[in-house]
Amino acid sequence: MDWLASNWRTVLDLAVSHLYLAGVPLVVGLVLSVPLGWTAKRWSRTYFAIITSAGLLYTIPSLALFVVMPLIVGTKILDPLNVVIAMSVYTVALLARTVADGLTAVPDHVEQAATAMGYKGLRRLFGVELPLAVPVVAAGLRVAAVSNVSIVSVASIVGISQLGDLLVDGYNRVIWGELVTGILATVLLALVLDALIVAGAKVLTPWTRAAGGRA
């Protein structure tokens, strides 16, 4: 605890970077997953291709992705953007399927009613299908958030600072205080992000809590 008392400013800075590196990709990945998931649902023939490639993306080791990212997108080697893009790829890998499944889970009679009333295109997606997919998508987003927070730690190896630095440094120099702080701070960050997603989903789905309150 002595260690934390004298280094809390550094820890805070690292935590902010960590949040940025894990959180921004979450938003970017979600935005990209919507059209992908929608396509997979709309044209069932594309479902397999989209879901399989997304699954394969997730199997690429994070270190490899961080290292090759500058070669693919032409960024500098120490650019945090490399990590943001790579993490976005992982997020899409997890969420494309979630969005597709969430959209597919909209009850058939609701889809029919929407069609019969002349709902189509974006208005249908944003007015009917996505709102109903929120519970499923939020569940996927929670998994992606925790996964992102943990994977981002690896970026220390390619020189991008975040809470992972505490783990690497604490391990190398055998500073227990630093090591434990790194672990706890990472876990705490994951919990905070998770709580934010749960709260956001709650605000977006008042109707799920109305169930059962029949009078």
Added chain:
Amino acid sequence: MIRFDGVTKQFPDGTVAVDDLSLTAPTGKITVLVGPSGCGKTTSLRMVNRMIEPTRGAIVIDGQDTARMDQAQLRRGIGYVIQHAGLFPHRTVLDNIGTVPRLLGWDRARTRERSRELLERVGLDARLADRYPTQLSGGQQQRVGVARALAADPPIMLMDEPFSAVDPIVRDQLQDEFLRLQDELDKTIVFVTHDIDEAIKLGDQVAVLRVGGSLAQVAEPAYLLAHPADDFVADFVGRDRGYRSLQFQPSPRLPLRSERTVVLGERPGEAGSAWLLVVDEHRHPVGWVEPGRVGDRPVEDADLHRGGTLARADGTLRGALDAALSSPSRRGVVVDDSGALIGTVLAHEVLSAIEDTDRPERDERDPVRGGAVDVAGEQA
């Protein structure tokens, strides 16, 4: 007017769901499509708003071929009600009802006002406005479904087994209110059901489809019951069709006998017969008692036998016969339109009245509206 003009639908897997269907649904009338499961009712209905495109033939609305109309625009002019209501779970009752007006670009205030008006119109409490669909009973959901379909006042309504998933008592209520609503609104309605009783009750015109999607017969309900075109239709309209057809026969002047009564809460007096009719202070019949069992004390609510139905003097022969058959005394109770007792009638007297009546003879190809569908069967 909706005209099916030689319409065929063959699905990509080869199934012929609808086979050369030609049929006219007249403006302001209820046309019921009825038939066993899988006979192509839903497919036929969905071809009207082009949720399914016909393989051959055309569907023409007021002279306009639907194939040449803009799909979304066509649909917004057609109300559609389905079995499980298909309400949007994430929208409140009021927002569900306002869906089509919003799609048509109405502003929020006008939409809400219209939605509230419809909520009342379909018989729902204004307090339900801010509930979500999961907080409603099946019957209430179905009413919201009807209100939503009516919101933008479309001239046409398509209804696919809208009352099939609710319990029989609620269904009966919904049917009665639906008829009352249609009396005011005069929509052109195509109504799908597999229930012949519902078809007979609701239809101005009933089209019977057979499996394979071909039209077996189209006629007014009374004509259909009296003159099934073939064995399939005869079989489908059922064994009780003779009895059921009586509901289209207005009662002639029946020989009513006067009935000795006792007012609820008073003593029966000397026993004249095994059963004595009990009325309330307005002479509305409330049930029968056995004076022998009551003895010398006042008649209480618990003494009443309530099994008998009431027939209206201006009702149908079905109502009169049912009143006689359901009465424990075998004397059918007949009331006036205010519900007050006029007299009683015996089953054999109704039967002779039936024998004196002709069966309905009408030209099947000219299905104008038949006898009033007036079921005189309230519970006594």
